[in-house]
Amino acid sequence: EGARPQRLLWASTSTKNPDAPDTLYVNALAAPFTINTMPEATLHAFADHGRVDALMPTDGGDATQTLGAYSGVGIDHHALAARLQRAGTESFDASWKNLLASIAAKHDKLTATGTRSTDT
Known part of the structure; x- marks a missing residue:
C-alpha cells in the first residue's frame, strides 16, 4: 500500500564527446530500478553494440574513493x-x-x- 518509491532518472545520456564510445553512459549507468532517457540514435547504438558488464551497485560502490581521488x-x-x-x-x-x-x-x-x- 502507499506510493511507489521514486526512481533515479538518468536523462539524455548521449555521448557529447565524439572521441568517446557512443554508448559510454548507457553502459556505465545501468542500475536496477532506474530510468534512462536517451536519443533514438543512442538507443539503436546500444541495441547494436552496447553492453552492461556489471550493474552499478545500489550502495554507491567506490563513489567515496572516486570523489576522494578528485x-x-x-x-x-x-x-x-x-x-x-x-x-x-x-x-x-x-x-x-x-x-x-x-x-x-x-x-x-x-x-x-x-x-x-x-x-x-
Whole structure:
C-alpha cells in the first residue's frame, strides 16, 4: 500500500564527446530500478553494440574513493556538481522553451489557416 518509491532518472545520456564510445553512459549507468532517457540514435547504438558488464551497485560502490581521488588532484567535486547541475538545468530549460515555442507556432499556423488539429 502507499506510493511507489521514486526512481533515479538518468536523462539524455548521449555521448557529447565524439572521441568517446557512443554508448559510454548507457553502459556505465545501468542500475536496477532506474530510468534512462536517451536519443533514438543512442538507443539503436546500444541495441547494436552496447553492453552492461556489471550493474552499478545500489550502495554507491567506490563513489567515496572516486570523489576522494578528485579532491586529491585539486578538483572541488561540490563546485563541479553545482556547475554540471546548473548547465543541465539550463539545457533542459532551453529545450522546454523550444518545445513550447514550436507548439505555439504550430497552433498559430493552424488557427490562422482555419485548419483543425484533427486535419494534420
